[in-house]
Amino acid sequence: MIPLDEAQARIARDISTLPAADVPLAEARGLVLAENIFSVEAIPPFANTAMDGFAVRSSDTAGASAQRPISVPVVATVAAGAVAPRPLAAGEAMRIMTGAPIPDGADAVIMVELTEPDGDNVLLKAEVASGNHIRPAGDDLEKGTLIFGPGEVLSPAHLGVCASVGKEFVSVHRRPRVGVFSTGDELMVGPTPLGPGQIRDSNRPSLLALVEEAGAIPVNLGLLRDDEKEIEDALRAAVGPDATNPVDALITSGGVSMGDFDFVKQVLSRLGDLNWMQVAIKPAKPLAFGMLMGTPIFGLPGNPVSSMVSFELFARPSLLTMMGRSDTARPTVAAIADEPMLRPPDGKTHFARVVAMPEPDGAWRVRYAGGQGSHQLTAMARANALAVLPDGSGVQTGERVQVMLLD
Numbered sequence: 529m530i531p532l533d534e535a536q537a538r539i540a541r542d543i544s545t546l547p548a549a550d551v552p553l554a555e556a557r558g559l560v561l562a563e564n565i566f567s568v569e570a571i572p573p574f575a576n577t578a579m580d581g582f583a584v585r586s587s588d589t590a591g592a593s594a595q596r597p598i599s600v601p602v603v604a605t606v607a608a609g610a611v612a613p614r615p616l617a618a619g620e621a622m623r624i625m626t627g628a629p630i631p632d633g634a635d636a637v638i639m640v641e642l643t644e645p646d647g648d649n650v651l652l653k654a655e656v657a658s659g660n661h662i663r664p665a666g667d668d669l670e671k672g673t674l675i676f677g678p679g680e681v682l683s684p685a686h687l688g689v690c691a692s693v694g695k696e697f698v699s700v701h702r703r704p705r706v707g708v709f710s711t712g713d714e715l716m717v718g719p720t721p722l723g724p725g726q727i728r729d730s731n732r733p734s735l736l737a738l739v740e741e742a743g744a745i746p747v748n749l750g751l752l753r754d755d756e757k758e759i760e761d762a763l764r765a766a767v768g769p770d771a772t773n774p775v776d777a778l779i780t781s782g783g784v785s786m787g788d789f790d791f792v793k794q795v796l797s798r799l800g801d802l803n804w805m806q807v808a809i810k811p812a813k814p815l816a817f818g819m820l821m822g823t824p825i826f827g828l829p830g831n832p833v834s835s836m837v838s839f840e841l842f843a844r845p846s847l848l849t850m851m852g853r854s855d856t857a858r859p860t861v862a863a864i865a866d867e868p869m870l871r872p873p874d875g876k877t878h879f880a881r882v883v884a885m886p887e888p889d890g891a892w893r894v895r896y897a898g899g900q901g902s903h904q905l906t907a908m909a910r911a912n913a914l915a916v917l918p919d920g921s922g923v924q925t926g927e928r929v930q931v932m933l934l935d
């Protein structure tokens with residue numbers, strides 16, 4: 529067996545970030561920027577009002593109060609998107625709407641709530657200081673500022689900032705296309721009653737969804753029989769010079785353990801440069817990883833929980849690296865066990881499927897999400913975290929345990 533971090537390091541050595549490509553803003557959320565973004569103008573581009581109200585000269589409001597309002601003529605109205613027809617003169621007001629440019633000659637805005645209509649005039653009921661409710665040009669960004677650079681992960685707000693400086697496309701590391709197939713003669717799909725010895729393929733939907741959740745593009749390569757030719761044909765269709773449905777990475781599940789019909793193992797050994805690992809973890813001990821005609825391939829174990837945990841520990845960080853992410857690990861927090869989480873010493877790190885709950889005081893508590901067998905997928909469905917139990921005898925109620933948060 530090899531330690532988990534060594535298996536992860538072996539994989540990381542072979543994974544590289546995909547080249548950058550221009551994508552529309554609407555498709556860029558979560559992707560990693562590969563260019564510098566500068567503000568070509570000041571943002572906001574002109575001084576404007578933060579309030580609906582009246583543009584005035586602050587000196588004209590001196591001494592104004594609710595008891596002693598000052599009446600001034602309203603000489604124009606400035607809507608957002610318009611400009612004042614002429615400069616504001618002393619002793620005048622212009623009605624102005626949020627976002628409209630401040631008229632020349634005005635140095636303050638008095639909000640509408642502090643005024644009252646007075647025929648063609650307006651009553652100013654408060655004194656305002658110079659600059660009141662004015663958002664100066666460049667208040668958010670000066671012209672020529674370097675706003676974001678390579679490595680920045682694009683959030684919804686980042687996309688808004690990019691749009692505000694005129695970008696319609698951004699150069700980002702593209703999403704990998706990730707092929708997923710299942711193997712096994714026992715597997716079937718859909719509502720048809722199960723025949724003797726049959727089970728339904730649950731790994732493919734889970735893995736395709738995990739790929740999508742990681743931000744990559746899932747490519748469903750189907751369910752393959754335990755047949756060397758069928759497996760080889762599927763692999764050749766996905767990678768290599770004659771690929772008809774090319775992918776940037778491949779994920780298989782099943783067929784990588786020690787069984788007589790583990791043909792994935794046999795085909796991959798023949799076609800690719802694969803590393804067969806027994807990783808010191810439970811679940812998900814067997815793992816195949818390597819390059820198949822230049823494409824990374826993850827041969828995950830067949831048991832449903834194992835394939836998902838294996839994806840979390842090995843495939844997900846790799847897909848994130850391909851997308852240019854440097855933060856590839858799930859967040860971990862220290863939690864208090866609400867029940868004993870015992871395990872025998874066996875040289876492995878155990879990953880228990882748990883429900884982690886934050887307490888009002890910020891502490892986390894964990895309990896089992898259900899049965900801990902590697903075939904018991906419902907516990908995985910109920911879990912929101914994996915508790916990391918290092919080799920040893922586990923933890924008692926009230927003891928601390930590290931948990932890896934999955935959502």
Ligand code: AMP
Pocket residue numbers: 710711712714715727728729730731732781782783784785787829830831832
């Ligand atoms: P294998 O690694 O092919 O020996 O499979 C190990 C276990 O996982 C067996 O019980 C398989 O039936 C089960 N298994 C393999 N692939 C899948 C799948 N796609 N969906 C559900 N169970 C699977």
Ligand code: MG
Pocket residue numbers: 711712713782783789790830
């Ligand atoms: Mg099998």
